[in-house]
Amino acid sequence: MMSSDLHLWNFMPAEVLAHVFSFLPARDRHSVSRVCKHWAAAVSASSVWSFTEINCESEKEEGEDEGDTASFLLKMIQVHMGHIRYFKIVLDISLELNRRLACTILDVMAWSGCRLQAFHIVCYGKNPFFYSGQDVLQSFRRLLQSLDKILLQHMDFRQMPFILDNHTVGLMGSCAPNLRTLLINNHSPGLLMLRQEIIVDVLKACPKLCILGVSYVALSRDLFRELLKPTREPFKFLDLFYNGLDTDIPEELWTAMRERHPSFRVGLEFAATVPTRKMSQILKPCLPVAALRFNGFTHMADQVRLVASIYGRTLEKLVLHSAPSDNLNASLIQLARACVHLREIHCFCLVDQGVVVAFRRHCKNLNRYTLSTSLFFCDNPPTIVQ
Numbered sequence: 001m002m003s004s005d006l007h008l009w010n011f012m013p014a015e016v017l018a019h020v021f022s023f024l025p026a027r028d029r030h031s032v033s034r035v036c037k038h039w040a041a042a043v044s045a046s047s048v049w050s051f052t053e054i055n056c057e058s059e060k061e062e063g064e065d066e067g068d069t070a071s072f073l074l075k076m077i078q079v080h081m082g083h084i085r086y087f088k089i090v091l092d093i094s095l096e097l098n099r100r101l102a103c104t105i106l107d108v109m110a111w112s113g114c115r116l117q118a119f120h121i122v123c124y125g126k127n128p129f130f131y132s133g134q135d136v137l138q139s140f141r142r143l144l145q146s147l148d149k150i151l152l153q154h155m156d157f158r159q160m161p162f163i164l165d166n167h168t169v170g171l172m173g174s175c176a177p178n179l180r181t182l183l184i185n186n187h188s189p190g191l192l193m194l195r196q197e198i199i200v201d202v203l204k205a206c207p208k209l210c211i212l213g214v215s216y217v218a219l220s221r222d223l224f225r226e227l228l229k230p231t232r233e234p235f236k237f238l239d240l241f242y243n244g245l246d247t248d249i250p251e252e253l254w255t256a257m258r259e260r261h262p263s264f265r266v267g268l269e270f271a272a273t274v275p276t277r278k279m280s281q282i283l284k285p286c287l288p289v290a291a292l293r294f295n296g297f298t299h300m301a302d303q304v305r306l307v308a309s310i311y312g313r314t315l316e317k318l319v320l321h322s323a324p325s326d327n328l329n330a331s332l333i334q335l336a337r338a339c340v341h342l343r344e345i346h347c348f349c350l351v352d353q354g355v356v357v358a359f360r361r362h363c364k365n366l367n368r369y370t371l372s373t374s375l376f377f378c379d380n381p382p383t384i385v386q
């Protein structure tokens with residue numbers, strides 16, 4: 001940096017620095033704390049640590065070993081524990097060392113009596129075995145039982161590949177009666193272990209729950225009856241993951257949900273192994289679908305055309321993996337004309353220039369898209385990839 005730039009940084013208000021540092025993960029906050037006393041004071045502000053993201057990965061700074069990395073992460077958490085309200089842990093599960101670090105962090109938080117309002121776990125890397133992750137879940141259960149039951153309101157497990165058992169999900173309800181968001185529609189391997197009754201019990205224990213993410217097969221008539229009770233607060237969003245396992249939900253219950261909760265919307269994700277014929281059976285007009293994700297790489301033109309015909313008023317986000325074709329281009333143009341409320345469209349295959357033009361012309365609220373007319377993708381509007 002030029003000397004003049006350094007001079008300006010020396011007089012940067014601590015409030016501005018704290019706001020900038022609040023966007024950094026804990027590892028980078030540790031780095032900026034060693035720049036100078038002015039930065040060290042700014043990074044210690046409570047506003048910096050209200051949202052905290054911890055990365056449990058094998059990377060380390062030059063001159064540090066793995067023990068040093070774990071040590072400073074744990075020390076920073078302990079020092080700023082009282083300020084953390086929204087906690088996100090990012091875990092590379094391919095190495096046992098990272099899983100041990102994650103367990104230690106969760107245990108330290110449990111012993112310290114933190115006051116979390118939101119918990120989010122994101123896992124990546126190759127999962128060694130389908131039964132892996134029980135150590136992480138055990139540490140999470142200890143944390144859950146130690147938290148302030150009044151404060152905890154949001155939990156997100158969508159990107160955790162470990163199998164969630166009935167006991168853990170039951171604890172989520174009993175330990176967080178003010179829960180508003182619970183997303184457990186993760187892509188775990190192995191057999192589905194959750195009973196439909198557990199989800200109903202969570203709804204009964206958490207009357208303020210308004211955003212729920214589960215597997216499609218976890219739906220039940222009792223679940224809808226609980227959501228339809230006149231004393232329940234407005235329910236906003238049901239996020240579903242469909243892996244091919246069905247459950248019998250009458251169309252009348254979906255219609256009743258729309259009448260009881262006018263702003264009620266549905267998110268629907270299809271596993272890559274689901275055949276297209278089963279997708280058509282699930283995509284019904286009675287579902288007020290706002291977000292759709294197709295993960296298969298087969299020809300999806302017919303499904304896109306079906307979506308355009310029935311979800312023109314509700315669809316706001318579409319993620320599509322498909323084989324390219326002229327038929328698909330025509331279906332996407334039809335979708336752009338029908339679903340004018342779209343905010344996001346991500347199509348991971350080559351499309352014609354006319355598809356890009358159609359979405360920009362008809363979808364005035366579109367703010368993020370992935371539409372490529374060449375061999376690379378771009379999701380930074382308003383640039384059109386040629």
